Amino acid sequence: MSVDEMTTTSESLPAILDNLREIVGADSVLSSHEQLLVYECDGFVIEKNTPDCVVFPETTEQVVAIVKLCNQHQIPFVPRGAGTSLAGGCLPVGGGVMIALTRMRGIHEVNLRDRYAVVGPGTVNVHLTQHLKGTGFHYAPDPSSQGACTIGGNVATNSGGPHTLKYGVTVNHILGAEVVLPDGEVVQLGGYLAESPGYDLTGLFVGSEGTFGVCTKVIVRLTRDPAAYRTMLGVFETVSDATQSISGIIGAGIIPAALELMDQGIIEAVEAAFGFGFPLDAGAVLLIEVDGLEVAVDNEAKQIVELCEQHGAREVRKADSPQQRDLLWKCRKKAFGAIGRLSPSYCTQDGVVPRTKLPEILKFITESGARHDIRIVNVFHAGDGNIHPILLFDERDSEQVERVLRASDEILNRCIELGGSVTGEHGIGVEKISFMNKLFTAEDLETMESVRIAFNPLGLCSPQKMLPTAGACGMEHIERSHPARKAAL
Amino acid sequence: MSLPETTDEILPTSTDEVCAALAENASGEQRAVFPVGGRTALHYGYAPQTPGVALSTHNLHRVIDYPARDMTITVEAGICIDNLADTLKAEGQRLPIDVAQSSRATLGGVLATDTNGARRFGFGTMRDYVIGITAVDAAGKPFHAGGRVVKNVAGYDLCKLMIGSLGTLAVVTEVTLKLKPLPESSTLLWCRFDGWQDLDAALEGLLRSDTRPVAVEALNSEAAHDVVSESRLELPTNGPIACFGFEGTQRETDWQMERLTNELKQANVAELAQVSHEQSESLWFALADFAVTSEEPLTFQAALRPSRTIEFVKLATDAGVSIVAHAGDGVVIGHLPDDVTTLEAAQSVLDPLQQMAARGDGDLIIFDCAEDWKQSIPVFGERMTHWGLMDKIKQQLDPNNLLNPGRFGLPAEAI
Numbered sequence: 001m002s003v004d005e006m007t008t009t010s011e012s013l014p015a016i017l018d019n020l021r022e023i024v025g026a027d028s029v030l031s032s033h034e035q036l037l038v039y040e041c042d043g044f045v046i047e048k049n050t051p052d053c054v055v056f057p058e059t060t061e062q063v064v065a066i067v068k069l070c071n072q073h074q075i076p077f078v079p080r081g082a083g084t085s086l087a088g089g090c091l092p093v094g095g096g097v098m099i100a101l102t103r104m105r106g107i108h109e110v111n112l113r114d115r116y117a118v119v120g121p122g123t124v125n126v127h128l129t130q131h132l133k134g135t136g137f138h139y140a141p142d143p144s145s146q147g148a149c150t151i152g153g154n155v156a157t158n159s160g161g162p163h164t165l166k167y168g169v170t171v172n173h174i175l176g177a178e179v180v181l182p183d184g185e186v187v188q189l190g191g192y193l194a195e196s197p198g199y200d201l202t203g204l205f206v207g208s209e210g211t212f213g214v215c216t217k218v219i220v221r222l223t224r225d226p227a228a229y230r231t232m233l234g235v236f237e238t239v240s241d242a243t244q245s246i247s248g249i250i251g252a253g254i255i256p257a258a259l260e261l262m263d264q265g266i267i268e269a270v271e272a273a274f275g276f277g278f279p280l281d282a283g284a285v286l287l288i289e290v291d292g293l294e295v296a297v298d299n300e301a302k303q304i305v306e307l308c309e310q311h312g313a314r315e316v317r318k319a320d321s322p323q324q325r326d327l328l329w330k331c332r333k334k335a336f337g338a339i340g341r342l343s344p345s346y347c348t349q350d351g352v353v354p355r356t357k358l359p360e361i362l363k364f365i366t367e368s369g370a371r372h373d374i375r376i377v378n379v380f381h382a383g384d385g386n387i388h389p390i391l392l393f394d395e396r397d398s399e400q401v402e403r404v405l406r407a408s409d410e411i412l413n414r415c416i417e418l419g420g421s422v423t424g425e426h427g428i429g430v431e432k433i434s435f436m437n438k439l440f441t442a443e444d445l446e447t448m449e450s451v452r453i454a455f456n457p458l459g460l461c462s463p464q465k466m467l468p469t470a471g472a473c474g475m476e477h478i479e480r481s482h483p484a485r486k487a488a489l
Numbered sequence: 490m491s492l493p494e495t496t497d498e499i500l501p502t503s504t505d506e507v508c509a510a511l512a513e514n515a516s517g518e519q520r521a522v523f524p525v526g527g528r529t530a531l532h533y534g535y536a537p538q539t540p541g542v543a544l545s546t547h548n549l550h551r552v553i554d555y556p557a558r559d560m561t562i563t564v565e566a567g568i569c570i571d572n573l574a575d576t577l578k579a580e581g582q583r584l585p586i587d588v589a590q591s592s593r594a595t596l597g598g599v600l601a602t603d604t605n606g607a608r609r610f611g612f613g614t615m616r617d618y619v620i621g622i623t624a625v626d627a628a629g630k631p632f633h634a635g636g637r638v639v640k641n642v643a644g645y646d647l648c649k650l651m652i653g654s655l656g657t658l659a660v661v662t663e664v665t666l667k668l669k670p671l672p673e674s675s676t677l678l679w680c681r682f683d684g685w686q687d688l689d690a691a692l693e694g695l696l697r698s699d700t701r702p703v704a705v706e707a708l709n710s711e712a713a714h715d716v717v718s719e720s721r722l723e724l725p726t727n728g729p730i731a732c733f734g735f736e737g738t739q740r741e742t743d744w745q746m747e748r749l750t751n752e753l754k755q756a757n758v759a760e761l762a763q764v765s766h767e768q769s770e771s772l773w774f775a776l777a778d779f780a781v782t783s784e785e786p787l788t789f790q791a792a793l794r795p796s797r798t799i800e801f802v803k804l805a806t807d808a809g810v811s812i813v814a815h816a817g818d819g820v821v822i823g824h825l826p827d828d829v830t831t832l833e834a835a836q837s838v839l840d841p842l843q844q845m846a847a848r849g850d851g852d853l854i855i856f857d858c859a860e861d862w863k864q865s866i867p868v869f870g871e872r873m874t875h876w877g878l879m880d881k882i883k884q885q886l887d888p889n890n891l892l893n894p895g896r897f898g899l900p901a902e903a904i
Contacts, residue, residue, distance in 0.1 A: 188874050194820055
């Protein structure tokens with residue numbers, strides 16, 4: 001089906017608006033232009049398109065009715081959580097019905113003995129964290145946007161975050177999901193248990209960016225809280241010393257819970273915003289956290305201090321109190337909020353390289369910034385090799401915007417050349433669709449397309465996402481023109 | 490062995506040769522193709538009802554790229570698990586998945602069957618380690634998914650789709666794995682209880698334990714006897730046994746062994762034996778090899794809520810079933826006793842177990858039994874809502890049903 005065929009919503013819209021109001025109630029359908037403006041984009045603001053309407057279901061049955069109605073009228077639909085996606089995952093390409101899941105936010109069950117919780121897709125990540133506080137268990141994935149992002153959105157994008165190095169990403173913590181398929185059928189993928197027979201459709205569904213259906217319930221795995229933490233701040237003269245230390249730590253067989261790098265540019269902004277006491281003349285700092293048994297963490301911390309010193313650390317500070325640890329993490333997780341002090345606009349990239357290639361990619365980023373006369377600062381998940389270069393600019397200057405785009409593409413292409421990927425945790429969405437045929441062969445994409453067809457044969461659900469072939473009419477024609485503010489994980 | 494006896498074998502030496510062989514078959518004779526590795530799990534699922542050709546990964550055993558500092562490795566799928574472990578050990582690393590018959594089992598086979606064992610409690614399963622694959626579909630078309638970096642969300646995660654798919658979707662030829670460091674120390678605590686109730690209470694107490702075991706196993710006397718004699722260690726076997734594994738630095742394992750010993754003494758443990766690092770390998774090995782089937786009439790794996798596991802183990806024990814349970818995860822392996830010689834006898838043992846598993850949102854799948862029994866005993870338990878989707882995926886990737894036809898008993902696999 002082509003885009004032209006799909007965007008027939010204007011004709012059938014008045015009729016379906018009435019139907020939608022019958023399904024969810026008049027208060028739960030937005031359709032005026034002003035109301036829809038908020039939903040024209042997510043955290044990726046370069047492409048914008050308003051949906052024809054937004055509906056707020058509260059039950060699986062309502063989602064089924066909405067999806068069936070869309071099928072009946074051949075109208076595209078797209079699920080949305082909090083809209084913090086950074087790659088345009090919830091951009092309503094072709095308009096249609098946006099299914100906002102934010103009212104399906106119940107924590108239905110917590111079972112500690114069997115180590116799972118059942119939550120609605122609209123549950124905010126941090127609300128689950130708070131709910132579990134004091135139980136001795138937690139839900140491990142903690143993307144930096146966890147104060148806003150939803151578990152359903154985390155499932156769609158297979159979100160990461162700073163603690164993935166030791167604990168893995170979202171898919172490693174999802175046991176099952178209730179899904180309304182693109183034709184309205186409800187299926188249970190996985191379940192409460194560690195095993196279920198047949199293909200691992202839960203694993204396949206996580207990270208499918210809304211193209212396989214609408215998730216209406218999630219069963220997450222719970223993890224025992226670590227008994228103890230040690231959080232450290234390594235201060236380095238150069239970025240290279242810091243990245244060498246990372247290789248040294250991991251090479252010694254130590255897997256810290258988190259290993260995050262901030263370079264001088266971002267330290268300056270974060271220090272101005274939060275006043276932690278970062279050294280402004282340092283080339284880079286490493287935020288390192290080890291966790292585990294009380295009997296083990298001091299030893300690991302000591303080894304890490306020695307390794308950092310061997311690789312030229314100026315000093316390694318310890319966050320001795322829980323308050324200091326919290327402040328240090330606040331500085332890291334809210335670093336993006338501090339960037340407003342550096343420039344009016346910014347664009348964050350999300351490349352990945354093998355960990356040992358970090359010095360090389362960071363050197364390339366510096367050179368690329370100089371070549372295109374764009375200031376670039378770095379704050380990222382160094383232990384995973386997941387870089388987040390932040391390109392600073394003024395979006396009112398279209399010539400600067402062009403240079404930002406060129407530098408971004410250059411950096412991501414270099415990640416591919418170094419054996420990496422163009423996205424570690426933000427997703428392909430619409431933003432990176434043009435990179436897919438650089439990462440994958442035509443055969444790879446054909447195979448992925450055939451799997452999509454098994455779930456979503458008509459292409460009505462989240463059209464034109466992830467695959468350059470999705471929905472027949474290529475998204476490769478979309479010109480990226482306004483890189484602008486984006487928060488990052 | 491459940492391949493037709495006349496099956497001949499092709500032995501490609503590269504992904505390209507796999508492509509060529511499958512393409513030739515697809516455009517020519519369209520014979521059924523049975524991908525095989527170490528042939529340790531051919532009994533799993535329904536046997537093919539049609540003759541065909543075995544595609545062996547025997548000659549696909551190279552290490553393609555091992556950037557040890559990045560803690561990833563890319564290998565051909567036919568590499569046997571022991572050889573892979575030796576390669577990794579040289580760099581102080583490992584793939585922390587317990588595999589039975591590891592001298593024969595191949596990585597591709599472990600991936601296709603989603604094999605795992607005791608340490609899944611601490612380290613997870615194959616889905617947590619496979620970060621990239623190269624595979625060839627039934628038409629001979631090669632495809633990749635994932636990549637060689639530990640964090641990557643580009644494209645659909647077809648690695649997950651291949652894991653546990655029993656070779657019904659594509660032939661996996663290359664695999665990239667994320668690795669873990671080898672621990673300095675690995676120890677186990679072997680505990681005998683006077684009754685299942687005491688053992689279950691001890692497992693519940695683990696929720697509040699200061700320790701973090703990587704394995705939580707429960708065995709009945711029959712299984713304990715087999716495992717202990719296989720391990721050649723001196724350990725008690727009479728009575729319900731719980732076995733806890735610890736890995737890490739020596740300091741960590743020493744501290745946890747002592748700590749849990751003290752905790753269990755509060756919890757009515759009858760007898761405790763510490764298995765040292767030096768002895769641990771033979772016990773891990775024996776625990777993994779318990780899943781191997783030999784002369785037993787039927788071997789199953791049940792999945793249950795951890796909280797319902799011991800109730801199930803008790804029922805199975807009363808019926809004479811030999812049981813090792815990965816109790817922390819609610820996964821139970823059972824061998825039916827030798828005196829079960831007829832289908833009716835097998836069903837009378839299995840029926841109440843299947844019902845109990847189902848009541849706990851679980852299921853019971855058959856690993857191995859006489860092929861004619863599989864017509865009456867559902868190998869993959871009661872079908873769930875996602876079987877329709879599985880069927881559609883099978884149709885998409887293998888429309889002519891050439892790869893391991895009938896293995897899952899899906900409609901798309903009908904011959």
